[in-house]
Amino acid sequence: MIILALETATVHQSVAVFNDQDLLAYLDCESGKPLTPQIIPTIDRLLTSVSLQVSDLEGLAVSMGPGTFTGLRVGLATMTGFRLALNIPLVGVSTLEGLVWNQPASDLPLLSTVSIRPGMVYWGLFRWENQQVVCLKEAQIGEMKEICDAVSEPTMVLGDGWVQNRNGLPLQGYPLIEVPASGAWPSAKGIGLAGRVLLARGAFLPQGCTPQYIQPSYAEMPKLKSLGPTG
Numbered sequence: 001m002i003i004l005a006l007e008t009a010t011v012h013q014s015v016a017v018f019n020d021q022d023l024l025a026y027l028d029c030e031s032g033k034p035l036t037p038q039i040i041p042t043i044d045r046l047l048t049s050v051s052l053q054v055s056d057l058e059g060l061a062v063s064m065g066p067g068t069f070t071g072l073r074v075g076l077a078t079m080t081g082f083r084l085a086l087n088i089p090l091v092g093v094s095t096l097e098g099l100v101w102n103q104p105a106s107d108l109p110l111l112s113t114v115s116i117r118p119g120m121v122y123w124g125l126f127r128w129e130n131q132q133v134v135c136l137k138e139a140q141i142g143e144m145k146e147i148c149d150a151v152s153e154p155t156m157v158l159g160d161g162w163v164q165n166r167n168g169l170p171l172q173g174y175p176l177i178e179v180p181a182s183g184a185w186p187s188a189k190g191i192g193l194a195g196r197v198l199l200a201r202g203a204f205l206p207q208g209c210t211p212q213y214i215q216p217s218y219a220e221m222p223k224l225k226s227l228g229p230t231g
Contacts (some may be wrong), residue, residue: 001199002052003059004043004082005192008035008075009067009095010114010160015039015046016188021196024050026189035071039078057086061195063186064092065212066114066122066139072211091198092205093191094212096124099159100133101190102183108154109136111147111176113161114186119143119168121161122214132197141214148174158183 003018013029027046029038047053062079065072076092083090096112103110105128114122121144125137144165151174158179166178198204 001058001196002056003061003192003196003199004047004057004079005061005188005195006039006043006075006079007063007095007098007186007188007191008039008071009063009065009186010071011068012185012187013039013071013075014188015043016192017046017050017052018192018196021193023189023192024052026187035074039074054082054086057082058088059195059199060088060090061093061191061198062090063095063098063191065095066141066214067095067186067211069213072213076209076211089199089202089204091195091203092209092211093194093198094124094135094139095186096122096139096159097126097133097135098190098194099183099186100126100128101193102187103156103158103179105131106156108156108177111151111155111157111162113144113147113157113159115159115161115164116141119145119165121147121159121165123147123159123161125155133194139212139214145169148176151175159186160184 005016007014016026017024025046027042029042060079062075079090099112100110110126112124124139127134127136154175156179157176163184
């Protein structure tokens with residue numbers, strides 16, 4: 001199955017194309033530039049590099065969050081458009097799980113993190129079982145120090161949530177094993193590998209679904225504050 005994967009949950013957006021589990025090509029989007037106008041040209045360059053056309057695609061995988069509000073919305077809208085135009089299945093992958101798929105299989109649990117702001121992260125806990133990723137704790141928000149304080153067994157830690165906060169944490173005392181720097185950011189590689197499993201299961205996204213934001217967007221925050229108690 002030829003699968004197109006898209007990761008737009010963070011400022012490091014990327015696209016990848018697979019033939020089943022084999023990565024055929026991978027491209028990063030240009031950071032610092034608006035995402036919407038460059039997604040389609042980037043996908044076109046990606047497919048051209050391996051002599052494929054859009055009509056050759058048989059499945060789609062997109063990151064569903066947690067992550068940036070705009071990035072997730074643009075990514076899902078783009079892949080929904082391909083789904084409707086090509087009449088092929090689309091699956092959604094947790095950004096945190098996609099990070100884990102970037103890593104080789106391990107016997108240790110994996111703490112996956114995505115930064116929100118200094119000290120605060122999205123996080124989830126996963127484990128490899130029979131060459132598949134199993135979620136032990138669903139995606140949630142927490143303070144990096146409190147999360148580390150709660151780790152009681154040797155655990156691999158990955159993601160920019162850890163990288164951007166580790167210097168503010170005690171140097172000793174945590175049974176955490178840092179993965180290589182290549183695991184700092186979510187990528188379409190992990191989304192594609194995880195998506196292949198979901199496509200094989202038939203776990204397709206329903207029409208009209210929304211990304212996993214976990215927290216409200218900045219645009220919604222004033223509205224939520226206005227609904228709070230007064231006086």
